[in-house]
Amino acid sequence: MxxxxxxxxxxxxxxxxxxxxxxxxxxxxxxxxxxxxxxxxxxxxxxxxxxxxxxxxxxALVPFADVNPALKQLHDAGHQLILMSNSTRALMNAHLKHMAPVFDQVITADDTGCYKPQTAFFDYVDAHLPAGEHIHVAHGFWWDIMPATRRGWQRFWINRDHLQAPTAVQPLSELPDLKALSAQLESNN
Known part of the structure:
Protein backbone atom coordinates (compact mmCIF):
# COMPACT_ATOMS: atom_id res chain seq x y z
CA MET A 1 0.00 0.00 0.00
CA ALA A 60 -1.31 26.84 -3.31
CA LEU A 61 -2.55 25.09 -6.47
CA VAL A 62 -1.52 26.86 -9.66
CA PRO A 63 -2.91 26.31 -13.16
CA PHE A 64 -1.08 24.41 -15.87
CA ALA A 65 1.33 26.62 -17.83
CA ASP A 66 -0.99 26.85 -20.85
CA VAL A 67 -4.05 28.01 -18.90
CA ASN A 68 -3.40 31.72 -18.23
CA PRO A 69 -2.16 32.58 -21.75
CA ALA A 70 -5.10 30.71 -23.28
CA LEU A 71 -7.64 32.38 -21.00
CA LYS A 72 -6.18 35.81 -21.73
CA GLN A 73 -6.33 35.09 -25.47
CA LEU A 74 -9.98 34.05 -25.22
CA HIS A 75 -10.82 37.07 -23.10
CA ASP A 76 -9.01 39.43 -25.48
CA ALA A 77 -10.99 37.90 -28.37
CA GLY A 78 -14.19 39.00 -26.64
CA HIS A 79 -15.36 35.72 -25.12
CA GLN A 80 -17.16 35.85 -21.81
CA LEU A 81 -15.50 33.46 -19.38
CA ILE A 82 -17.38 31.85 -16.53
CA LEU A 83 -15.53 29.60 -14.11
CA MET A 84 -17.48 26.69 -12.62
CA SER A 85 -15.79 24.93 -9.71
CA ASN A 86 -16.51 22.41 -6.99
CA SER A 87 -14.28 24.54 -4.81
CA THR A 88 -15.52 26.87 -2.13
CA ARG A 89 -15.34 30.63 -2.42
CA ALA A 90 -12.44 30.79 0.08
CA LEU A 91 -10.31 28.26 -1.81
CA MET A 92 -11.28 29.79 -5.14
CA ASN A 93 -10.08 33.20 -3.96
CA ALA A 94 -6.68 31.63 -3.25
CA HIS A 95 -6.67 29.99 -6.70
CA LEU A 96 -7.70 33.16 -8.50
CA LYS A 97 -4.56 34.88 -7.24
CA HIS A 98 -2.63 32.58 -9.59
CA MET A 99 -4.94 33.06 -12.57
CA ALA A 100 -5.31 35.76 -15.17
CA PRO A 101 -8.04 38.23 -14.12
CA VAL A 102 -10.34 37.32 -17.02
CA PHE A 103 -13.47 35.79 -15.53
CA ASP A 104 -16.80 37.52 -15.95
CA GLN A 105 -18.32 35.27 -13.32
CA VAL A 106 -17.15 32.59 -10.88
CA ILE A 107 -19.62 29.94 -9.74
CA THR A 108 -18.63 27.64 -6.88
CA ALA A 109 -20.31 24.93 -4.86
CA ASP A 110 -21.01 27.63 -2.26
CA ASP A 111 -23.25 29.36 -4.82
CA THR A 112 -25.07 26.27 -6.06
CA GLY A 113 -25.43 24.40 -2.77
CA CYS A 114 -24.09 21.21 -4.38
CA TYR A 115 -21.15 19.77 -6.29
CA LYS A 116 -20.74 18.86 -9.95
CA PRO A 117 -21.89 16.59 -11.58
CA GLN A 118 -25.17 17.00 -9.69
CA THR A 119 -27.96 18.28 -11.91
CA ALA A 120 -28.73 21.14 -9.51
CA PHE A 121 -25.25 22.60 -10.08
CA PHE A 122 -25.92 22.78 -13.82
CA ASP A 123 -29.48 24.05 -13.28
CA TYR A 124 -28.01 26.93 -11.30
CA VAL A 125 -25.48 27.64 -14.06
CA ASP A 126 -28.19 27.54 -16.75
CA ALA A 127 -30.20 30.09 -14.77
CA HIS A 128 -27.17 32.40 -14.43
CA LEU A 129 -25.61 32.14 -17.89
CA PRO A 130 -25.90 35.02 -20.30
CA ALA A 131 -28.49 34.41 -23.01
CA GLY A 132 -27.23 32.77 -26.18
CA GLU A 133 -24.90 29.97 -27.08
CA HIS A 134 -22.21 28.88 -24.75
CA ILE A 135 -19.42 26.36 -24.87
CA HIS A 136 -18.37 24.25 -21.93
CA VAL A 137 -14.61 23.63 -21.65
CA ALA A 138 -13.40 21.23 -18.98
CA HIS A 139 -10.84 18.66 -17.97
CA GLY A 140 -13.23 16.78 -15.67
CA PHE A 141 -14.96 14.15 -17.76
CA TRP A 142 -17.39 12.78 -15.17
CA TRP A 143 -17.93 16.10 -13.37
CA ASP A 144 -18.32 18.33 -16.43
CA ILE A 145 -18.38 16.63 -19.81
CA MET A 146 -21.09 14.10 -18.93
CA PRO A 147 -23.56 16.68 -17.49
CA ALA A 148 -22.81 19.07 -20.38
CA THR A 149 -23.51 16.21 -22.80
CA ARG A 150 -26.89 15.51 -21.15
CA ARG A 151 -27.77 19.19 -21.50
CA GLY A 152 -26.81 19.32 -25.15
CA TRP A 153 -24.14 21.96 -24.55
CA GLN A 154 -21.33 22.28 -27.05
CA ARG A 155 -18.24 21.08 -25.20
CA PHE A 156 -14.50 20.78 -25.40
CA TRP A 157 -12.79 18.16 -23.30
CA ILE A 158 -9.27 19.12 -22.26
CA ASN A 159 -8.01 15.55 -22.32
CA ARG A 160 -4.63 15.96 -20.66
CA ASP A 161 -4.57 12.28 -19.75
CA HIS A 162 -5.17 11.12 -23.35
CA LEU A 163 -8.12 8.92 -22.37
CA GLN A 164 -10.60 7.38 -24.81
CA ALA A 165 -14.08 8.86 -24.39
CA PRO A 166 -17.04 6.46 -24.51
CA THR A 167 -19.03 6.51 -27.74
CA ALA A 168 -22.13 7.63 -25.80
CA VAL A 169 -20.73 11.17 -25.57
CA GLN A 170 -19.65 11.50 -29.19
CA PRO A 171 -19.33 13.76 -31.07
CA LEU A 172 -16.97 15.39 -28.62
CA SER A 173 -14.29 17.96 -29.36
CA GLU A 174 -11.04 17.11 -27.60
CA LEU A 175 -7.86 19.07 -27.08
CA PRO A 176 -4.71 17.99 -25.20
CA ASP A 177 -4.54 21.39 -23.45
CA LEU A 178 -5.97 24.91 -23.70
CA LYS A 179 -3.35 26.29 -26.11
CA ALA A 180 -5.32 25.53 -29.26
CA LEU A 181 -8.80 26.39 -27.96
CA SER A 182 -8.96 29.92 -29.33
CA ALA A 183 -7.95 28.79 -32.84
CA GLN A 184 -10.39 25.87 -32.64
CA LEU A 185 -13.25 28.19 -31.68
CA GLU A 186 -12.42 30.49 -34.59
CA SER A 187 -12.40 27.57 -37.05
CA ASN A 188 -15.80 26.41 -35.75
CA ASN A 189 -17.39 29.79 -36.54
Missing part, protein backbone atom coordinates in the same frame (compact mmCIF):
# COMPACT_ATOMS: atom_id res chain seq x y z
CA UNK A 2 1.70 3.11 -1.21
CA UNK A 3 1.15 6.66 -2.41
CA UNK A 4 -0.71 5.61 -5.56
CA UNK A 5 -3.29 3.73 -3.51
CA UNK A 6 -3.56 6.64 -1.05
CA UNK A 7 -4.32 9.07 -3.90
CA UNK A 8 -6.83 6.67 -5.45
CA UNK A 9 -8.56 6.14 -2.10
CA UNK A 10 -8.66 9.87 -1.42
CA UNK A 11 -10.16 10.56 -4.87
CA UNK A 12 -12.77 7.83 -4.48
CA UNK A 13 -13.98 9.16 -1.15
CA UNK A 14 -13.93 12.75 -2.40
CA UNK A 15 -16.26 11.73 -5.22
CA UNK A 16 -18.57 9.89 -2.81
CA UNK A 17 -18.69 12.79 -0.36
CA UNK A 18 -19.68 15.20 -3.12
CA UNK A 19 -23.05 13.47 -3.35
CA UNK A 20 -24.23 14.63 0.06
CA UNK A 21 -27.49 16.55 0.26
CA UNK A 22 -25.79 19.87 0.92
CA UNK A 23 -22.31 21.23 0.42
CA UNK A 24 -19.81 20.37 3.09
CA UNK A 25 -17.21 23.08 3.59
CA UNK A 26 -14.34 21.95 1.37
CA UNK A 27 -11.83 21.99 4.21
CA UNK A 28 -14.13 19.64 6.15
CA UNK A 29 -14.46 17.42 3.07
CA UNK A 30 -10.65 17.22 2.88
CA UNK A 31 -10.46 16.21 6.55
CA UNK A 32 -13.13 13.55 6.12
CA UNK A 33 -11.35 12.21 3.04
CA UNK A 34 -8.11 11.90 5.00
CA UNK A 35 -9.94 9.99 7.76
CA UNK A 36 -11.24 7.52 5.18
CA UNK A 37 -7.76 7.09 3.72
CA UNK A 38 -6.52 6.26 7.23
CA UNK A 39 -9.36 3.76 7.62
CA UNK A 40 -8.78 2.07 4.24
CA UNK A 41 -5.01 1.95 4.61
CA UNK A 42 -5.06 1.11 8.33
CA UNK A 43 -2.73 3.98 9.17
CA UNK A 44 -4.25 5.22 12.43
CA UNK A 45 -4.52 8.97 11.99
CA UNK A 46 -1.37 9.52 9.90
CA UNK A 47 -3.22 11.10 6.98
CA UNK A 48 -5.46 13.14 9.26
CA UNK A 49 -2.33 14.54 10.91
CA UNK A 50 -1.28 15.84 7.48
CA UNK A 51 -4.46 17.92 7.16
CA UNK A 52 -2.72 21.33 7.50
CA UNK A 53 -0.22 20.41 4.78
CA UNK A 54 -2.93 19.05 2.48
CA UNK A 55 -5.09 22.15 2.93
CA UNK A 56 -2.05 24.37 2.26
CA UNK A 57 -1.35 22.37 -0.90
CA UNK A 58 -4.93 22.94 -2.09
CA UNK A 59 -4.62 26.66 -1.42
Missing amino acids: GPVQAVATYSAYEDRLMYVESVTPYSQLIGTNLAYVDMEMNTGDAFQQAFPQVLAAYE
Whole structure:
Protein backbone atom coordinates (compact mmCIF):
# COMPACT_ATOMS: atom_id res chain seq x y z
CA MET A 1 0.00 0.00 0.00
CA GLY A 2 1.70 3.11 -1.21
CA PRO A 3 1.15 6.66 -2.41
CA VAL A 4 -0.71 5.61 -5.56
CA GLN A 5 -3.29 3.73 -3.51
CA ALA A 6 -3.56 6.64 -1.05
CA VAL A 7 -4.32 9.07 -3.90
CA ALA A 8 -6.83 6.67 -5.45
CA THR A 9 -8.56 6.14 -2.10
CA TYR A 10 -8.66 9.87 -1.42
CA SER A 11 -10.16 10.56 -4.87
CA ALA A 12 -12.77 7.83 -4.48
CA TYR A 13 -13.98 9.16 -1.15
CA GLU A 14 -13.93 12.75 -2.40
CA ASP A 15 -16.26 11.73 -5.22
CA ARG A 16 -18.57 9.89 -2.81
CA LEU A 17 -18.69 12.79 -0.36
CA MET A 18 -19.68 15.20 -3.12
CA TYR A 19 -23.05 13.47 -3.35
CA VAL A 20 -24.23 14.63 0.06
CA GLU A 21 -27.49 16.55 0.26
CA SER A 22 -25.79 19.87 0.92
CA VAL A 23 -22.31 21.23 0.42
CA THR A 24 -19.81 20.37 3.09
CA PRO A 25 -17.21 23.08 3.59
CA TYR A 26 -14.34 21.95 1.37
CA SER A 27 -11.83 21.99 4.21
CA GLN A 28 -14.13 19.64 6.15
CA LEU A 29 -14.46 17.42 3.07
CA ILE A 30 -10.65 17.22 2.88
CA GLY A 31 -10.46 16.21 6.55
CA THR A 32 -13.13 13.55 6.12
CA ASN A 33 -11.35 12.21 3.04
CA LEU A 34 -8.11 11.90 5.00
CA ALA A 35 -9.94 9.99 7.76
CA TYR A 36 -11.24 7.52 5.18
CA VAL A 37 -7.76 7.09 3.72
CA ASP A 38 -6.52 6.26 7.23
CA MET A 39 -9.36 3.76 7.62
CA GLU A 40 -8.78 2.07 4.24
CA MET A 41 -5.01 1.95 4.61
CA ASN A 42 -5.06 1.11 8.33
CA THR A 43 -2.73 3.98 9.17
CA GLY A 44 -4.25 5.22 12.43
CA ASP A 45 -4.52 8.97 11.99
CA ALA A 46 -1.37 9.52 9.90
CA PHE A 47 -3.22 11.10 6.98
CA GLN A 48 -5.46 13.14 9.26
CA GLN A 49 -2.33 14.54 10.91
CA ALA A 50 -1.28 15.84 7.48
CA PHE A 51 -4.46 17.92 7.16
CA PRO A 52 -2.72 21.33 7.50
CA GLN A 53 -0.22 20.41 4.78
CA VAL A 54 -2.93 19.05 2.48
CA LEU A 55 -5.09 22.15 2.93
CA ALA A 56 -2.05 24.37 2.26
CA ALA A 57 -1.35 22.37 -0.90
CA TYR A 58 -4.93 22.94 -2.09
CA GLU A 59 -4.62 26.66 -1.42
CA ALA A 60 -1.31 26.84 -3.31
CA LEU A 61 -2.55 25.09 -6.47
CA VAL A 62 -1.52 26.86 -9.66
CA PRO A 63 -2.91 26.31 -13.16
CA PHE A 64 -1.08 24.41 -15.87
CA ALA A 65 1.33 26.62 -17.83
CA ASP A 66 -0.99 26.85 -20.85
CA VAL A 67 -4.05 28.01 -18.90
CA ASN A 68 -3.40 31.72 -18.23
CA PRO A 69 -2.16 32.58 -21.75
CA ALA A 70 -5.10 30.71 -23.28
CA LEU A 71 -7.64 32.38 -21.00
CA LYS A 72 -6.18 35.81 -21.73
CA GLN A 73 -6.33 35.09 -25.47
CA LEU A 74 -9.98 34.05 -25.22
CA HIS A 75 -10.82 37.07 -23.10
CA ASP A 76 -9.01 39.43 -25.48
CA ALA A 77 -10.99 37.90 -28.37
CA GLY A 78 -14.19 39.00 -26.64
CA HIS A 79 -15.36 35.72 -25.12
CA GLN A 80 -17.16 35.85 -21.81
CA LEU A 81 -15.50 33.46 -19.38
CA ILE A 82 -17.38 31.85 -16.53
CA LEU A 83 -15.53 29.60 -14.11
CA MET A 84 -17.48 26.69 -12.62
CA SER A 85 -15.79 24.93 -9.71
CA ASN A 86 -16.51 22.41 -6.99
CA SER A 87 -14.28 24.54 -4.81
CA THR A 88 -15.52 26.87 -2.13
CA ARG A 89 -15.34 30.63 -2.42
CA ALA A 90 -12.44 30.79 0.08
CA LEU A 91 -10.31 28.26 -1.81
CA MET A 92 -11.28 29.79 -5.14
CA ASN A 93 -10.08 33.20 -3.96
CA ALA A 94 -6.68 31.63 -3.25
CA HIS A 95 -6.67 29.99 -6.70
CA LEU A 96 -7.70 33.16 -8.50
CA LYS A 97 -4.56 34.88 -7.24
CA HIS A 98 -2.63 32.58 -9.59
CA MET A 99 -4.94 33.06 -12.57
CA ALA A 100 -5.31 35.76 -15.17
CA PRO A 101 -8.04 38.23 -14.12
CA VAL A 102 -10.34 37.32 -17.02
CA PHE A 103 -13.47 35.79 -15.53
CA ASP A 104 -16.80 37.52 -15.95
CA GLN A 105 -18.32 35.27 -13.32
CA VAL A 106 -17.15 32.59 -10.88
CA ILE A 107 -19.62 29.94 -9.74
CA THR A 108 -18.63 27.64 -6.88
CA ALA A 109 -20.31 24.93 -4.86
CA ASP A 110 -21.01 27.63 -2.26
CA ASP A 111 -23.25 29.36 -4.82
CA THR A 112 -25.07 26.27 -6.06
CA GLY A 113 -25.43 24.40 -2.77
CA CYS A 114 -24.09 21.21 -4.38
CA TYR A 115 -21.15 19.77 -6.29
CA LYS A 116 -20.74 18.86 -9.95
CA PRO A 117 -21.89 16.59 -11.58
CA GLN A 118 -25.17 17.00 -9.69
CA THR A 119 -27.96 18.28 -11.91
CA ALA A 120 -28.73 21.14 -9.51
CA PHE A 121 -25.25 22.60 -10.08
CA PHE A 122 -25.92 22.78 -13.82
CA ASP A 123 -29.48 24.05 -13.28
CA TYR A 124 -28.01 26.93 -11.30
CA VAL A 125 -25.48 27.64 -14.06
CA ASP A 126 -28.19 27.54 -16.75
CA ALA A 127 -30.20 30.09 -14.77
CA HIS A 128 -27.17 32.40 -14.43
CA LEU A 129 -25.61 32.14 -17.89
CA PRO A 130 -25.90 35.02 -20.30
CA ALA A 131 -28.49 34.41 -23.01
CA GLY A 132 -27.23 32.77 -26.18
CA GLU A 133 -24.90 29.97 -27.08
CA HIS A 134 -22.21 28.88 -24.75
CA ILE A 135 -19.42 26.36 -24.87
CA HIS A 136 -18.37 24.25 -21.93
CA VAL A 137 -14.61 23.63 -21.65
CA ALA A 138 -13.40 21.23 -18.98
CA HIS A 139 -10.84 18.66 -17.97
CA GLY A 140 -13.23 16.78 -15.67
CA PHE A 141 -14.96 14.15 -17.76
CA TRP A 142 -17.39 12.78 -15.17
CA TRP A 143 -17.93 16.10 -13.37
CA ASP A 144 -18.32 18.33 -16.43
CA ILE A 145 -18.38 16.63 -19.81
CA MET A 146 -21.09 14.10 -18.93
CA PRO A 147 -23.56 16.68 -17.49
CA ALA A 148 -22.81 19.07 -20.38
CA THR A 149 -23.51 16.21 -22.80
CA ARG A 150 -26.89 15.51 -21.15
CA ARG A 151 -27.77 19.19 -21.50
CA GLY A 152 -26.81 19.32 -25.15
CA TRP A 153 -24.14 21.96 -24.55
CA GLN A 154 -21.33 22.28 -27.05
CA ARG A 155 -18.24 21.08 -25.20
CA PHE A 156 -14.50 20.78 -25.40
CA TRP A 157 -12.79 18.16 -23.30
CA ILE A 158 -9.27 19.12 -22.26
CA ASN A 159 -8.01 15.55 -22.32
CA ARG A 160 -4.63 15.96 -20.66
CA ASP A 161 -4.57 12.28 -19.75
CA HIS A 162 -5.17 11.12 -23.35
CA LEU A 163 -8.12 8.92 -22.37
CA GLN A 164 -10.60 7.38 -24.81
CA ALA A 165 -14.08 8.86 -24.39
CA PRO A 166 -17.04 6.46 -24.51
CA THR A 167 -19.03 6.51 -27.74
CA ALA A 168 -22.13 7.63 -25.80
CA VAL A 169 -20.73 11.17 -25.57
CA GLN A 170 -19.65 11.50 -29.19
CA PRO A 171 -19.33 13.76 -31.07
CA LEU A 172 -16.97 15.39 -28.62
CA SER A 173 -14.29 17.96 -29.36
CA GLU A 174 -11.04 17.11 -27.60
CA LEU A 175 -7.86 19.07 -27.08
CA PRO A 176 -4.71 17.99 -25.20
CA ASP A 177 -4.54 21.39 -23.45
CA LEU A 178 -5.97 24.91 -23.70
CA LYS A 179 -3.35 26.29 -26.11
CA ALA A 180 -5.32 25.53 -29.26
CA LEU A 181 -8.80 26.39 -27.96
CA SER A 182 -8.96 29.92 -29.33
CA ALA A 183 -7.95 28.79 -32.84
CA GLN A 184 -10.39 25.87 -32.64
CA LEU A 185 -13.25 28.19 -31.68
CA GLU A 186 -12.42 30.49 -34.59
CA SER A 187 -12.40 27.57 -37.05
CA ASN A 188 -15.80 26.41 -35.75
CA ASN A 189 -17.39 29.79 -36.54
